[in-house]
Amino acid sequence: MVDQLVCDPHELRTLFLFERLTDDQLDWLCARGRVEHRPAGVVFTQGEPAEQLFVLLDGTIALSQRVGGDDVETTRTDQRGAYAGAWAAYLRDSDSRGYNATLRAVAPSRFFVLAAADFTELMTEWFPMALHLLEGLFYGGQKTRRVVGERERLLALGSLTAGLTHELNNPAAAAVRATSSLRERLAGMRHKLALIAGGAWDRKQLESLIQLQERAVEHVAKAPDLGPLETSDREDQVADWLGDHDIGGGYDLAPTLVQAGLDVDWLDRDLAATTGPDMLEGAVRWLNYTLETELLMDEIEDAATRISTLVTAAKQYSQMDRAPQQVLDVHELLSSTLVMLSKKLAGVRVVKDYDKTLPPIPVYGAELNQVWTNLIDNAVQAMDGAGTLTIRTERYGEDMVQVTIADTGPGIAPEAEGRIFEPFFTTKSVGEGTGLGLDISWRIVVNKHHGDIAVESEPGDTRFRVRLPLHEALADADPVAGERTP
Template sequence: MTTGTPIDVEELRTLFLFEGMTPEQLAEVAAVCEVRAYPAGGTVYRAGEPSVALWVLLDGTLRLVRHADGEEVIVNETDYRGAYAGAVRAFATSAEASAYPTSLHAVTDCRFLRFPADAFAAFVRKWFPMAVHLFDGLYLGIRTTEATVRQREHLAQLGTLSANLAHELNNPAAATVRAAGQLRDRVGHMRRKLGMIASGTLDPAMIARLIVIQERAVEIASKRRDPLTPLQESDLEDEMVDHLEDLGFEYAVDVAPVFVAAGLDTTFFDDVAAEIGDALPSAVAWLGYTLETEALMDEIEDASNRISTLVASIKQYTHLDQAAHQEVDLHPGIDSTLVMLGHKLGEIEVKRDYDTSLPQVPAFAAELNQVWTNLIDNAVDAMKGHGTLTLRTRRDGDHAAVDVADTGHGVPDEVKGRLFEAFVTTKPMGEGSGLGLDNAKRIVEKRHRGTIDYTTSPAGTTFTVRLPLSPAT
């Protein structure tokens, strides 16, 4: 940096900030300002230092940098003459901070007009007192409005996720309650059978044979089988009913579905009849209770596992018990987002095309899940409940790329160039705030040094997020 030199009034007049001023005003500005030169790579000021001046670019290229979580994010890089930074709101009656929020660097050799903050504030208040109040009100109004809308957006997302969670939890919970009630009834019947055994009316040798048959039936039921079509299942049940009635069992219609679902066939009962003879009706009833009990316990176990899986997905989605920034596998986060939005997917087909060899990515995992939520939610809305959602991961040079593709109607021409701007939305009034993609862009670009873009046509839209595989230096 060179020592400051005075500014010429005529040069001052060529800057758009001062071009409409009177000679008296220009003379007042020139009297308190100075010109300072900085070499390429030089730093004009750093974030956190006292905000002591307004800086206006006279020549060269500047770079404005914001610091976030140990990373430097370029806010602006320009050679536009008259671009300004620093104590922009020094005149404000509600100035929020006395420190620079950003750092200002010279990309090339630069000259800056240095306008001391106290002199700048006094000048604006003296010559433009009404503007001070208008700018104060406008600034606070915009901040308040944006904060309110962003809060509503977050609450709306929370409401959607809560509704999905309630639906996803309700199904297995209801299945557990229903199965537990039926199991109680079956256990009651089993107690009565045990009472018969305890009374001594059944031969101990026969009981031993029945237990062996029971274990054999349970073993068959536990084996994995190909699912039956409704027609195949109906035919097998009819065949089982006819066969059991031929063997002398009166309630075949009640137990045939249980046996077919367990994988037992007519040959199994022929073998049972050959082993126990006249005791077949009691054996069939006992086997029915046994297999129903096993099926109900399997249903309870499956429902409990679904609840556990959902809870695990919630933890994966929020990363509550993990570090904020860490090396993460992108796939569990995408999958947990699908679980969170599962109820909204409806009849949409989900295709996953994951590159399992993709390295882990240095990221704020919970924030990335907000990106996946916004992109998947928009894709689902674009397809209106019907279509194909494709989620693809791949390596793109030194970046990990994630594609979220839908088969919706595409992005309208009138918003294509402004899709990532705040408050721009393609959804009907009241259904979207227009902050989802703005938030996604902020997280991807400013928090992760990545990029987000899209391609669109009447056949659908694909959003692509690219995240660097190497941590920030």
Template sequence: MSSTLAPEDLRSLFLFESLSDGQLAKLAAAGHVVAVDAGWLYREGEPATCFYVLLSGAVSLHRRSGGDDLEVGRTRQRGVYSGAWEAYLGEAAPAGYTSSLRVLEPATFFVLPAAKFGHVVREWFPMAVHLLEGLRIGLTEALQLTGQRDRLLALGSLTAGLTHELGNPAAALARTLQQVQEELAALETAVGRLAPGLPTVPAAGTSPVPGTAVRRAEAEDGLLDALEEREVPDADDVAAVLVEHGFGPADLPDDAETVSWFARTVAVRSLVAEAAAASARISALLASAGSYAQLDRAPERWVDVRELIDGAVSMLGAGAGRAVGNSRVVTDYADVPQVLGHTGELTQVWTNLLDNALDALGAAGGTVTVRVRPDRPADGVGEGVCVEVADDGPGVPPEVLPRIFEPFVTTKDVGEGTGLGLDIAWRVVVHRHHGRLAVRSVPGDTVFSVWLPLQPPQDPLDDPDDTTSTED
């Protein structure tokens, strides 16, 4: 049930206390008073249709975080407002509520339709609206830029702690497996002394492993015949193990018990080798994560861009040449000199470019290729390092391509991207490192090219895009 509010009652609210009698009368006519029971008044994301001013009762404000409604404040102060308060932005206003409001006890509100509220604010306070528009756009961009940077810094701190804690057990595991391999070799030697008739187990791979399933099956059948002739127990399992490691009938001892020992020795060797390889992989990932975690601890230093790219690839879920979902990342590195740069910011560039490329491939998958090569002009002027991040996805839409490096431009679905990743990359490459960032794209071939100079300008305030001159 609703009613109206007298203009003099509106003046008692701090939001309206400085308005003229005519303005108060116009607001009183446009709005109405509603009584609301405890519960949700509106939810984040719902169409922003109304501007609410609390007259009595108690409310709590909530923001959605990780799928949960996080309470960010509660009040019973008369005159506080919420809802479609950005309606003065017109078409630029958010279409939905940017928060949720819960009524904690029966409450009353003065309610203005969003369109009418926005119209009177623009009509009465045009200068203030222009100032607020500029402030909102600048603040939103600044928060997005610093927010992403802060998240990376927080990730760096967390990663640094984890890599430190995991580094010691990973190193211990690597040392233990090395010792196991050495002890296994010593054990085989000791067994050979106790049983002089046992043959020496050769290293795996004395025969090439069949490349196709058909050839592999044929190799197992041939080995199975030799095992059955020797009456080896579990011949099928033994044949699979030996073929897997490149052994053929010519490598087998003559009696069944020796063949069984031979196969088990090969299997144990293989298991230990696999564990050692996995341990080395863990150590490599931890090293990449450690480099990634450094971010801006060293403001500027000489860096090898290939190391930073490898760290970004590892943090995205795969080493070079390995799969990320249905896609894979391939690297093609030439020998390149180091460049003087900000480690964390360049890592952010590679992360953004790789993440965009993988997203562009989508569920169908594809290949992302990262190429690094030196750029050495014949006159030696303007030497640098070129990095290309290419994907064979559907490409950037032609209408988006000219604006791809502008802030808030994105080809991702709503809620999946801010449109700031490439803007950040542009700022880092062009403004911070005096380099160049370009893109070319057709279906099946999208390439983002980064050029970084070996010798940045002497004056750190130089802007590579500044074409102004002090000469008359």
């Protein structure tokens, strides 16, 4: 039950909000406002139209924010003059605003209550210059965060594009080289085929050669992965075998035969036993062309697969082909980000400790990838491009997924750790950072996903922990332009 009491202008003057007002202004406040006594309980609820400003006269209050399905207490105070409610009613777009938190009286409390419209009139007529300054600060800060946030995104995109271009160029160049070599080998095979057709080999010998060719090709797919020393030893053995059988250019032919998985035993068992001495050299050179062609086709396939993988990762990273909100596997998002940052990670040891039993979760994929990019990029810079990056996923409690991104850099200074998520705060040198990367990450995780992000740091071990709900109704707010909630 709400009890209305007498408003005393002298009591209002004892509050820090009103201590410098004139007697007429205090009388105006009492005439327009009212004093209410409220029992312990909810005063207003987050999301309801922000119609009133509440100023605490005595008692204890608590403010809470809705995070997922829970109300998380952000402030508790018994300080006289503490205020909540329609404090931003003077802003031009305030008609569409709701209370940004829930106010609860922890104990029976008294409030001075003023309607939002009266508070707007007060601000407009009594403090016109202050009103302009506040509006400029609010909207200017909002615009600045948006513009610098977009620049942060463009800088990240430019960096990622450069890395992606570099990664795409390598397999593309390899495919071009392999295609050029393949064209030469095919021309050589046509020439060799003409020689074979005009030679003294009968049909049975040609059939045996074709069967031998098929068996040799099968070895390409099964070729062992040899080290440099073992490869060199086998090439010497094969070259010696070819020389012993009077086949010229053995050291030119041996690398292809060894790369295809053939050794001296195969040459004795399959090649020499199938062909006679008179056709041995021709068979070896025909096989060499065949195997070179097969190896080049494998190289082209590997290059095309690499390009396809990079393009797929880029699409996964940007979520170009998906709706903004999707139920996605967090590991796929992390993997696509690592692919996009692979150039920067060249000197870094990456350890992936994934809990593959985690279910897909509802997320904004492209924006969450921006969080991973910011955290991983910061970690790599902190380690100066060399160290260990650990990415761990696990369940946190009953309804959260936790992603930890850790680095072995020098750590964050204690005086900076508490400010790390503040907008425009940066520990980087001038020109190297905008100070918005972690602020944007905070907004994406907390405001948009109703999750949590925190940091723990000491020299050699800095860990950013991101917690995301397993099941969550996602927010619609712009995480860059939106206001940070208390």
